[in-house]
Amino acid sequence: GVFAHLEMLEARAHEAAVKQEETEQQEEKLARLKARVQELRLQRDELRAKVDLQQKGQLGKEGVLSDPAQPSARAVLEWKIKSVKAMLQVFYLTGISGKLTKRGVCFCISTAYEGTYLDSYHLDLLTKAEVQIHRHSVPIFIPLEQIAKKYLQTDIRRFLSVLSDHLNAYAGRRYQADQLQDRFSDRIEGTLQRNSLCNLLVFNYNVSSKSKTFPFNVRLLYGDLCCSLPTEVTVSCTPDAPASLAETAAAHSDLFRRVALHKAFRSFSSAEESVD
Amino acid sequence: MDVTVAEYIRRTVLKIPRDEIKTMLQKWGFLSETQLQTINFHQIKENISQDVVQLCEENSADIKQAAVLDIIYNHIYPNKRVWSVYQMNKTVVCFSCVTGEETEFFDLTDFKKKFKRRLRSALKNVTINFREYEDNAVWIRIAWGTPYTKPNQYKTSYVVYHSQTPYVFISVSVLKSNLPLLCQALVVASNYHDIHEMELRSHSLNSLKDIVFKRYSQNFQTYYPRPLQERNVAPENGDLRIIQENRNEKERIQRVNQEVFGDGPQPKLEFAQYKLETMFKSDPKMDVLDEKEPFRCLVKFSSPHLLESLKSLAPAGMADAPLSPLLTCIPQKARNYFKIREKKGFFPGSFVSP
Numbered sequence: 001g002v003f004a005h006l007e008m009l010e011a012r013a014h015e016a017a018v019k020q021e022e023t024e025q026q027e028e029k030l031a032r033l034k035a036r037v038q039e040l041r042l043q044r045d046e047l048r049a050k051v052d053l054q055q056k057g058q059l060g061k062e063g064v065l066s067d068p069a070q071p072s073a074r075a076v077l078e079w080k081i082k083s084v085k086a087m088l089q090v091f092y093l094t095g096i097s098g099k100l101t102k103r104g105v106c107f108c109i110s111t112a113y114e115g116t117y118l119d120s121y122h123l124d125l126l127t128k129a130e131v132q133i134h135r136h137s138v139p140i141f142i143p144l145e146q147i148a149k150k151y152l153q154t155d156i157r158r159f160l161s162v163l164s165d166h167l168n169a170y171a172g173r174r175y176q177a178d179q180l181q182d183r184f185s186d187r188i189e190g191t192l193q194r195n196s197l198c199n200l201l202v203f204n205y206n207v208s209s210k211s212k213t214f215p216f217n218v219r220l221l222y223g224d225l226c227c228s229l230p231t232e233v234t235v236s237c238t239p240d241a242p243a244s245l246a247e248t249a250a251a252h253s254d255l256f257r258r259v260a261l262h263k264a265f266r267s268f269s270s271a272e273e274s275v276d
Numbered sequence: 277m278d279v280t281v282a283e284y285i286r287r288t289v290l291k292i293p294r295d296e297i298k299t300m301l302q303k304w305g306f307l308s309e310t311q312l313q314t315i316n317f318h319q320i321k322e323n324i325s326q327d328v329v330q331l332c333e334e335n336s337a338d339i340k341q342a343a344v345l346d347i348i349y350n351h352i353y354p355n356k357r358v359w360s361v362y363q364m365n366k367t368v369v370c371f372s373c374v375t376g377e378e379t380e381f382f383d384l385t386d387f388k389k390k391f392k393r394r395l396r397s398a399l400k401n402v403t404i405n406f407r408e409y410e411d412n413a414v415w416i417r418i419a420w421g422t423p424y425t426k427p428n429q430y431k432t433s434y435v436v437y438h439s440q441t442p443y444v445f446i447s448v449s450v451l452k453s454n455l456p457l458l459c460q461a462l463v464v465a466s467n468y469h470d471i472h473e474m475e476l477r478s479h480s481l482n483s484l485k486d487i488v489f490k491r492y493s494q495n496f497q498t499y500y501p502r503p504l505q506e507r508n509v510a511p512e513n514g515d516l517r518i519i520q521e522n523r524n525e526k527e528r529i530q531r532v533n534q535e536v537f538g539d540g541p542q543p544k545l546e547f548a549q550y551k552l553e554t555m556f557k558s559d560p561k562m563d564v565l566d567e568k569e570p571f572r573c574l575v576k577f578s579s580p581h582l583l584e585s586l587k588s589l590a591p592a593g594m595a596d597a598p599l600s601p602l603l604t605c606i607p608q609k610a611r612n613y614f615k616i617r618e619k620k621g622f623f624p625g626s627f628v629s630p
Contacts, residue, residue, distance in 0.1 A: 088499040108498045122496035141440040195382040195439040196412045
């Protein structure tokens with residue numbers, strides 16, 4: 001009846017009011033934005049005027065029309081130097097870089113192992129008559145003479161590549177042995193027996209099983225001087241050790257053959273931690 | 277405990293500077309920490325040594341253990357001895373060397389066994405001790421006796437050998453007659469064929485190692501981006517009225533010096549000796565030995581640190597830069613004893629014997 005009708009009218013009025021408010025708000029917003037546009041236009045005009053003024057000012061000072069978009073000679077030179085330095089850095093990072101000298105070439109072989117840069121070694125070659133090594137800083141236990149005898153005269157590229165392989169492998173083996181001694185010294189019993197080329201490592205380490213520790217002896221032989229992983233691994237435990245450890249020994253032996261020494265030890269530690 | 281052993285230990289301890297005695301005894305490890313606590317290391321050395329001998333008596337030290345203390349002393353103070361460098365060779369006649377495929381492994385136990393066996397087979401009365409160090413060096417101490425007398429612990433030879441290198445550092449002291457035997461044992465133990473003495477001698481063992489192992493700073497031309505060195509010609513706060521007239525020359529000398537000697541410290545040598553067998557060249561009118569026979573002459577340069585002093589000669593204005601290659605080739609040729617003969621016709625400069 002009447003009340004229902006009244007309610008309907010009320011609702012309609014309410015709707016109309018809301019609509020009106022919305023439109024008013026829209027109009028306000030539009031006005032605001034229009035004003036903002038005006039503001040920005042004004043700013044742009046001001047800046048344009050400033051730039052024009054500066055250009056005219058420069059004209060007045062130098063009498064030469066200099067294009068602000070073109071860099072100065074000094075800036076170009078600096079950029080050139082920077083990019084040449086970057087190029088040389090890139091060559092250095094590839095591991096073999098060289099520089100022409102008065103009498104030949106001087107090569108620099110840089111070594112790295114799994115992302116860590118290690119030592120650099122140099123070779124000063126004479127190329128006037130036949131190729132000769134004038135001076136070098138290659139360690140004496142690297143078979144430089146043998147490699148030179150094979151490749152230096154016939155194929156310098158191969159010579160450098162083979163030498164780089166030897167040096168990198170040596171650096172890698174040494175790095176692993178050093179890491180082992182530095183970070184896992186608590187697991188090693190006694191001394192780590194190594195040699196100059198780091199191609200024979202013998203040491204004892206502890207393996208814990210069922211809350212008892214057993215000493216393992218390991219002998220790592222790196223037969224390939226261009227390789228930083230061992231070719232022969234012998235892991236042995238004491239005669240009184242439980243039979244189950246024989247499996248562990250075999251597993252360790254396999255791991256040493258495939259994975260870097262310090263990483264192998266890291267996995268032992270984490271494996272044991274998870275067991276406990 | 278043997279009286280001679282006691283005396284030997286006492287004398288060894290007396291050699292050690294007083295402040296170092298405790299650390300060295302700890303390194304030795306023969307006396308326990310509690311035993312060491314009982315010694316007063318502030319008294320005079322005479323008394324310290326007596327106390328040490330007393331404790332060694334309690335532990336019944338024998339000559340082998342006393343010898344270890346001697347090695348430790350010599351390892352820490354190697355510069356008290358004169359060291360000579362020897363080089364070993366594998367002759368090409370060896371089959372495996374021709375193929376060049378044999379890889380060196382160097383088994384330390386094998387080396388020690390072979391060395392001892394070879395030496396003892398020729399001379400029974402020797403004391404042999406080995407000690408290995410972190411830098412892959414094996415120190416060998418040998419006390420020599422004769423077929424009829426016990427080894428004399430005061431007549432010792434020291435050998436330092438780095439595995440898989442052809443170089444051996446020997447300090448003989450006396451009894452040069454045992455040298456051939458020692459060399460033979462070394463060659464056999466390290467799987468080489470022969471050994472010869474290089475013309476390189478010094479008190480500084482580490483410097484000799486630096487030279488032959490090429491560990492000293494050589495100046496190589498590379499593009500390796502190094503930080504530009506600060507120019508040493510910093511503006512002095514001194515009198516601006518003083519102008520360096522020969523600044524260019526000074527800088528040239530610095531540059532040449534750096535090219536020749538490198539940036540780092542030089543290996544420490546005490547002398548360089550040049551034996552001249554060249555003709556004396558005089559005014560023909562004087563007719564003094566002119567071109568008749570070589571004028572024999574020995575020139576010896578001595579210095580507490582020869583190479584550093586050579587490096588500073590040109591900057592100090594005492595010599596022209598670059599220096600004579602006869603002086604600057606010392607580290608690269610790995611020798612400090614030279615024989616200079618007359619140039620033979622078309623060889624430029626003097627002929628330096630190999």
